[in-house]
Amino acid sequence: MRELLVETGHPYTVHIGQHAIGLLSDRYRELLAQADRVVIIADSRVAELHLDKLLSELEEYHPLVFQVxxxxxxKSAASFMECHSFLLAENCSRNTVILAFGxxxxxxxxxxxxSTFMRGVPFIQVPTTxxxxxxxxxxxxxxxxxxxxxxxGTFYQPQAVIYDSSFFDTLPDKEVRSxxxxxxxHAFISNEQWLEELLAIEDFGAMSESELSLHLEKGISVKAAIVEEDEFEGxxxxxxxxxxxxxxxxxxxxxxxxxxxxxxVVLGMAYALELSDSNRLNDFLKWAKDNGYPLGLLLELPFEALLPYMKKDKKSTAAALNFVLLGSIGRPYVEKVEEHQAQSAFNQLRITIKEMI
Ligand SMILES: NC(=O)c1ccc[n+]([C@@H]2O[C@H](COP(=O)([O-])OP(=O)(O)OC[C@H]3O[C@@H](n4cnc5c(N)ncnc54)[C@H](O)[C@@H]3O)[C@@H](O)[C@H]2O)c1
Ligand SMILES: [Zn+2]
Structure with missing residues (x-):
């Protein structure tokens, strides 16, 4: 089992590996045992596949389950309200602990x-993708x-992230790709050697559980380091x-x-590499093709239709387009790009993709 501390204003641990959920009746017993209610908010598909396994770890806390x-x-306002209605109907309080399962x-x-129920109750992430x-x-x-x-939404840190890799067995291929x-x-913006390792993967299905857990730990450490430095996205x-x-x-x-x-995002990264004039574009496109990403879609999408959406991006200002580009691997920066430049990079990328697929 791997673990990693995220040192935000309120620090917490991410646990990754087979049977990480065992920690719920071990390391997190105190937190859960003192709760007046333990409530699992579960994705209905994930509940169908894996709820029994989670419940067997939580038996002693008599958890309630609400499926969404x-x-x-x-992520609709309706299901947000339904969750609150459920919590109120079950007489939950500030001493309730919520688990997110999915x-x-x-x-x-x-x-x-x-983060909003009674102005905030503790929660634990039990992610399955x-x-x-x-x-x-x-x-x-x-x-x-x-x-x-x-x-x-809000900025609100969990008490812990319990990331049990055994749930990945049932993930559809497109969710693995996603x-x-x-x-x-995370590799592109942080570490060239790790990027090489990932680019060498021709078939995600052939990754071992421990290889995948290691990549996830690396990804989480990149994300955690950035979040620790800039919790509120300044x-x-x-x-x-x-x-x-x-x-x-x-x-x-x-x-x-x-x-x-x-x-x-894979299509977007190919485009950002083209705009960055990166020498890694071809390797990346090959990786994307081998692993079944829909590169051909870029040949069908009209640039003019995408442009207004890119202008609305949170990073962009009134007229200019802003992109995160790469100086080299591990050296991202934000750059303003003129519309005509954006258009010609898009055309160039299409030519490259057409030649290779
Ligand atoms: N908060 C953040 O910082 C942040 C960052 C990135 C993305 N997001 C959000 O995350 C969401 C996307 O998350 P996601 O890709 O995990 O998608 P998701 O939660 O929509 O799950 C994708 C699909 O996989 C199914 N599924 C989940 N686990 C499964 C399993 N183990 N086996 C079989 N099926 C399973 C789900 O039922 C669903 O149909 C988006 O809403 C996005 O906005 C948030
Ligand atoms: Zn994303």
């Missing part, structure tokens, strides 16, 4: 519920507004948006859910 719709649907979506929702190595650490919570994703995209993003935390300006534009243009977040 699987995936992004969980991917980033349920983690964001349950974190927001925990690879992508959640990113979302479960850092303390951003959110639900979606019809006018924008993640528009309502999560691995954020892993390689500076370096922006670097975590490497690849995200175009990714968010693609997701918004296509409609959320058409492709996974990480698949969009």
């Amino acid at each position: 719709p699987a995936g992004e649907q969980a 991917g980033g979506a349920v983690g964001d929702l349950a974190g927001f519920v925990a 690879i992508l959640a190595h990113d979302s479960a650490v850092g303390g951003k919570t959110a639900i979606n507004h019809p006018l924008g994703k993640n528009m309502i 999560g691995m995209a954020e892993v390689i993003k 500076g370096v935390r922006k670097f975590l948006n490497f690849g995200h300006t175009l990714a968010h534009a693609i997701e918004a243009f296509l409609g959320y859910g058409k492709l996974t977040h990480g698949e969009a």
